[in-house]
Amino acid sequence: MGTADRSRETIDRITRAAIEMFSEKGFDGARIDAIARLAGVNKATIYYHIGDKEALYRLVLRIVITDTVAQIESALASLATPQEKLRAYVRIFARSAANNPGMAPIMMRELASGSKKLPAEIALIYGRTIDLVTEILEEGMKKGVFVRVSPLLIYVMVAGGVVLYHLTDPVRARLAVEAGRHYEVEESEDGGIIGEIEKIIMNAVMKPQKL
Template identity: 35%
Template sequence: MMNEVMPLNKKTSKTAIKIQQAATKLFAEKGYDGTIMDELAELIAVNKASIYYHFQSKENLYDFCLHDLFATVADAVIAQVESQTGVEDKLWAFVQTFAKQTQTHSQMPSILMREIASGGIHMPIAARQQMQRLLEALRTILLEGEKQGIFAKVDPLTTHFMIIGSLCFFITSKPMRDAIGSEQPLDPTLDEATNEIYRLINNAVKIH
């Protein structure tokens, strides 16, 4: 896997953007191994050579798509967290913004869950770094709360898994849940699930 991702500002042509958007969708639906460049070319009616002209390889295309997708989510979460002052508000902003972003960019949780299931064998370094940014943002919130005597000392990685994992699983499992017949809706909405996840996390870390 390449360690560097092509600069985003070099991918501004309409064809490159079209390729990237379609490829991201296919990677989310079929994973890295299941995405075939011939199928991608046919899907968007471009010559396969055009894909390699803009992205050089399937590996580099995957790197580029994931970096852009994961950075979009991480940027939004971190911006909202930094706009808050209190640690509980920051924790809420982290949970809520990640939930909203992964609903809007639903390919992100799909790809992340696929990579987790496979042991991350194709996960680009640049995408891993975006997840690390999210972890660091959460770690900062928890440490700040601990210093202020608001939060107890907790493990940031475990807390990160509880938030990110719960929301990603909630979003990606929706088609499976929808397939279960029921006379009355049993599932919470995303807002309800987000509120519940925040309540459980905040109660777990807050000093009462």
């Protein structure tokens, strides 16, 4: 194993640990020492390979955002109709949020801080998530299958909905055990939660069918 591979392995361990810590505690709450410990490396190794805390944080933002966008884009590539694409967008976004538990908290916190630490190039990539919805909806509106809606609002409702669903997980769990109040989605036969969100969104944008 060459030294390059070893480096890559180390950097990987560091970024994984950083994603976990930043997502749980945020930039200010996360401790460099804790990240190092979790990654199983010495603190100085982080500074050697990556740089200071903010550089590490920017790296995490880059990874999380580019991954998400890449997943969505590749999933849409093969599809034809705007209906299929919109469904797929929702599905992939939701799945991606479920598989990368760090994504939602990290993005929300960064946005809540005014995106001050988000580098311009990455902001641009983030913008793609909105562009994609816009393209899909405009195509659908032009073809007359979708009603006139604001793409930005559809985006925030899909993304915000998926994210908030995951973020409220802990409170909802607490309310269930502490107060016996159960907040959960009663899973329908097909598709589970993701399918439900799909359904709601399609309902909202599809032009009503003549009966």
